[in-house]
Amino acid sequence: MTPCPPEWIDGLANHCHDEEKLSTARVLARDGPFHVGFAITDMAVPVTKLNFWGVRGSTPTVDPATWRYGGNTPCLELQAPDGTQFILDCGTGLRMLGNRWDAPSGEKSQGTHILITHYHWDHIQGVPFFAPLYLPNNEFKFYSFRSKFLGRDSLKQVFEAQMAVPYFPVDMSVMSAKRKFQEVEGGESFTIGENKISTRWLNHPQGCLGFRIETPAGTVAYATDNEPGDAKLDESLRELAAGADIFINDAQFTEEQLQGTRKGWGHSSWLEGVKAARHAGAKTLVLFHHDPDSTDRKVDSILRQARDEFDSVFAASEGMVITLGAPGEPAQAHMPGTRTSLRREVQFHARVCGLTEGGKEFMEETVVCDLSLQGAMITLKHLPQLQSELQVTMDPPGTNGEQRIRLKGYVVRIDDTSEKGRVSVGVVFTD
Ligand SMILES: [Zn+2]
Ligand SMILES: [Zn+2]
Numbered sequence: 001m002t003p004c005p006p007e008w009i010d011g012l013a014n015h016c017h018d019e020e021k022l023s024t025a026r027v028l029a030r031d032g033p034f035h036v037g038f039a040i041t042d043m044a045v046p047v048t049k050l051n052f053w054g055v056r057g058s059t060p061t062v063d064p065a066t067w068r069y070g071g072n073t074p075c076l077e078l079q080a081p082d083g084t085q086f087i088l089d090c091g092t093g094l095r096m097l098g099n100r101w102d103a104p105s106g107e108k109s110q111g112t113h114i115l116i117t118h119y120h121w122d123h124i125q126g127v128p129f130f131a132p133l134y135l136p137n138n139e140f141k142f143y144s145f146r147s148k149f150l151g152r153d154s155l156k157q158v159f160e161a162q163m164a165v166p167y168f169p170v171d172m173s174v175m176s177a178k179r180k181f182q183e184v185e186g187g188e189s190f191t192i193g194e195n196k197i198s199t200r201w202l203n204h205p206q207g208c209l210g211f212r213i214e215t216p217a218g219t220v221a222y223a224t225d226n227e228p229g230d231a232k233l234d235e236s237l238r239e240l241a242a243g244a245d246i247f248i249n250d251a252q253f254t255e256e257q258l259q260g261t262r263k264g265w266g267h268s269s270w271l272e273g274v275k276a277a278r279h280a281g282a283k284t285l286v287l288f289h290h291d292p293d294s295t296d297r298k299v300d301s302i303l304r305q306a307r308d309e310f311d312s313v314f315a316a317s318e319g320m321v322i323t324l325g326a327p328g329e330p331a332q333a334h335m336p337g338t339r340t341s342l343r344r345e346v347q348f349h350a351r352v353c354g355l356t357e358g359g360k361e362f363m364e365e366t367v368v369c370d371l372s373l374q375g376a377m378i379t380l381k382h383l384p385q386l387q388s389e390l391q392v393t394m395d396p397p398g399t400n401g402e403q404r405i406r407l408k409g410y411v412v413r414i415d416d417t418s419e420k421g422r423v424s425v426g427v428v429f430t431d
Pocket of ligand 1: 122
């Protein structure tokens with residue numbers, strides 16, 4: 001239980017026009033403790049939501065070993081409390097955002113503003129696949145810098161070039177949404193609705209912009225694609241991240257790669273991110289732009305090392321949502337159900353070992369009552385057909401069939417085993 005912050009109630013009337021909800025909130029604020037999880041969305045508290053649609057650097061990956069963190073290239077969506085929508089970069093993650101997109105609504109919403117850090121493939125490749133661009137009533141405003149290699153209207157040229165014959169089946173003329181383009185450069189500041197945007201140059205081949213978005217519910221600094229080592233631009237990075245609630249930084253390489261074979265490639269490491277976050281007083285660090293060759297386990301290990309050095313760190317993960325401005329909580333991260341896949345209610349006794357928030361090891365006995373399953377390896381005497389469906393029924397130990405779990409799966413691999421007459425079958429559960 002956390003007391004309701006007074007500024008929360010002051011701001012409420014600006015964001016909530018439902019008198020009944022407002023009076024409930026006033027009563028709760030006046031009469032005592034306020035539960036943190038109380039109907040945040042219903043009450044329209046000033047909350048900023050940051051959605052990660054693409055987190056992979058350089059090129060998309062479909063390798064199953066990268067599934068958990070995700071394979072789409074950079075695309076973030078920030079929904080500000082005034083209803084304004086910001087899209088940060090247009091990597092392949094933009095396609096899924098487009099498929100679920102609703103035009104921003106609300107009296108104070110300033111529509112959709114798309115900020116593009118630079119013109120490397122992984123940051124623009126989603127544009128032709130962003131469905132809302134093909135609808136005449138939509139309107140988008142794009143921001144990026146004038147490239148010395150392209151000159152005026154750089155961003156517009158980049159769009160046209162990637163849809164030019166023979167690289168794409170249709171040309172730009174079929175994109176019927178209204179598009180506006182604005183050139184920005186490092187060191188600028190401007191406001192959109194209630195939000196202040198600041199830009200800084202970052203150290204990256206052919207240039208890259210970092211964006212800082214200050215909303216009434218918190219500040220997000222987005223610094224993808226940057227390499228440490230240029231004193232002036234290192235300072236720009238710290239300015240961008242100064243006191244930010246969320247600081248998203250390039251963490252593509254390990255420290256060894258950064259000092260060795262990958263020096264000069266324009267990327268950073270978790271350790272450099274930690275140093276910058278500390279120096280800038282950022283509250284939460286998000287490791288971003290994972291290397292296409294980094295498996296989920298590799299990203300896990302990078303995250304673990306970063307958490308040893310800095311209090312609040314997340315590894316950007318496709319589908320992750322970070323919420324800022326919820327009463328009593330500076331930043332909350334969660335994964336939507338769709339990413340956690342198949343779930344079953346069970347009653348398994350389990351022993352759980354782990355680390356507490358304070359970094360202490362713990363062990364406890366408990367009951368698992370909600371299990372998520374993606375797949376299994378099972379050995380069989382029969383040889384199932386590859387890519388065929390399998391039914392798997394499991395009896396959790398000690399339940400005498402009362403807790404039987406029935407799952408439908410899909411055969412994704414078949415391997416020999418050391419045991420004669422048996423094969424090892426990889427199954428991905430589909431429902
Ligand atoms: Zn990149
Ligand atoms: Zn780049």
